Amino acid sequence: MDLMTREQALEEVRKRVKDERLVKHMLATEVAMRRLARHFGEDEDLWGLAGLLHDIDVEMTNADMHMHSKMGYELVKEMGLPEDIAKAILTHNEAHGIEPETLMAKVLRAVDPLTGLITAVALVMPDKKLSDVNVDRVLKRFKEKRFAAGANREQIAKCEEFGLGLEEFTNLVLQAMQSVSDELGL
Numbered sequence: 001m002d003l004m005t006r007e008q009a010l011e012e013v014r015k016r017v018k019d020e021r022l023v024k025h026m027l028a029t030e031v032a033m034r035r036l037a038r039h040f041g042e043d044e045d046l047w048g049l050a051g052l053l054h055d056i057d058v059e060m061t062n063a064d065m066h067m068h069s070k071m072g073y074e075l076v077k078e079m080g081l082p083e084d085i086a087k088a089i090l091t092h093n094e095a096h097g098i099e100p101e102t103l104m105a106k107v108l109r110a111v112d113p114l115t116g117l118i119t120a121v122a123l124v125m126p127d128k129k130l131s132d133v134n135v136d137r138v139l140k141r142f143k144e145k146r147f148a149a150g151a152n153r154e155q156i157a158k159c160e161e162f163g164l165g166l167e168e169f170t171n172l173v174l175q176a177m178q179s180v181s182d183e184l185g186l
Contacts, residue, residue, distance in 0.1 A: 035172055
């Protein structure tokens, strides 16, 4: 079975997601997942697809956290993607109470809020650019619970469960996002 290409996946995203900020979040999560796949010696294409498609159902579910990712799980299965991608997408949403089992799923659950936190840090910089963001700034903001309050710090801190300290994890994700800063508009 041939895996869906990145271009096909992005086309599916664009069909279902109209909010450009959400699309950019999905692109940021994709590039971070690809970078972490490389770090762990895993399949970058599989991990990238999980990151790119992880929020494909947000608008369809009206961001109802009890429905979000359940529909995404079904959608990616219909697209013919492997169960490990579908399961990572399902378990990235804590609301279902299903713990991620695979490394890909654990990483996706931690990466998702971190890309949001990094984006928020960039947006408060004078030039609103990722190039102005560094790990120390992100970690400082990480400690400020009211800053980007939607970025679940507990989920981000689970990076230690897959062998990365918070600083190294943040650095890998930040570098990945900086590598596509033009595409992210940051």
